[in-house]
Amino acid sequence: MSNHALAERHRLAQLLTAAGPDAPTLCSGWTTRDLAAHLVIRERRADAAAGIRVGALAGWTQRVQDGYAERPYEELVRLFRAGPPMYSLFALPGADEAANTIEYFVHAEDVLRAGDDWTAQPVPPGRAEALWRRLPLIARLEAGRRSPVRLTLSRPDGQSLTVGPSGAPTVRLTGDPGELVLFAYGRGARTTLAVDGAPDAIEALRHVLPLPAR
Known part of the structure; x- marks a missing residue:
């Protein structure tokens, strides 16, 4: 195991x-x-x-x-x-x-990732799956509880989960499971995530949770 x-x-x-x-x-x-x-x-x-x-x-x-x-x-x-x-x-x-x-x-x-010249290290596939399995609970308790918008957290292969307030505008963040975990824990500014959504929704999210540089 x-x-x-x-x-x-x-x-x-x-x-x-x-x-x-x-x-x-x-x-x-x-x-x-x-x-x-x-x-x-x-x-x-x-x-x-x-x-x-x-x-x-x-x-x-x-x-x-x-x-x-x-x-x-x-x-x-x-x-x-x-x-x-x-x-x-x-x-x-x-x-x-x-x-x-x-x-x-x-x-x-x-x-x-604390330095300015950081480079993301590849995560072994099995570990990435372990991170993904744990992400729903983490996302609800951490990012989803604080977010003013609906969050869709998506993997490059199309799997996704959604957390945050119902009825609010949606922002989609796409990246590998490790990057999504880091976002959920407030490290989003130092991730390689792609961020998509209405500009005002993204800006509202940025005021609460760090996002990658524009």
């Missing part, structure tokens, strides 16, 4: 190593060191990881993350590459694959 999360973990670790500790990322305000610390506490410090999603606990999470960020960068990358410890929820059978395939793909692209 393919383990896409494991493959993306190793790809992300390689990108972090190549970039070094002070490189920018697409995570607002985070360097690669901050991102590495986030990845480590997410699966090794359950007491702090809750604050990633729960605002009331965000202060504690930030303090723990800042503490980890003071560790040697090579140690952080090594801990992340090693995978979750036995006591982590992510060590449960199937949990890493279910929870981290998208997480690590997006964060790998956060490192890869």
Whole structure:
């Protein structure tokens, strides 16, 4: 059975190593060191990881993350590459694959595409299908919830899904599954997506979710 999360973990670790500790990322305000610390506490410090999603606990999470960020960068990358410890929820059978395939793909692209001269890397077909299978839920919870227009997310082969408010003008975004995932997570400005729709609908969407440059 393919383990896409494991493959993306190793790809992300390689990108972090190549970039070094002070490189920018697409995570607002985070360097690669901050991102590495986030990845480590997410699966090794359950007491702090809750604050990633729960605002009331965000202060504690930030303090723990800042503490980890003071560790040697090579140690952080090594801990992340090693995978979750036995006591982590992510060590449960199937949990890493279910929870981290998208997480690590997006964060790998956060490192890869942060510079001005980025080039999209090809995604293996099996992994692209795994990203596509997870996209409907992500698109509804992330982009669809925020979008003022109806969104049709289309693959080059014609498969598509639609999210967003019914009755609103439609904007179609076309690209490979990985590009659509990045758009759903607010990284649309650094994608290769084609955007089609009425100019005023596209402009309304652009005010809420980043889109590729005109």
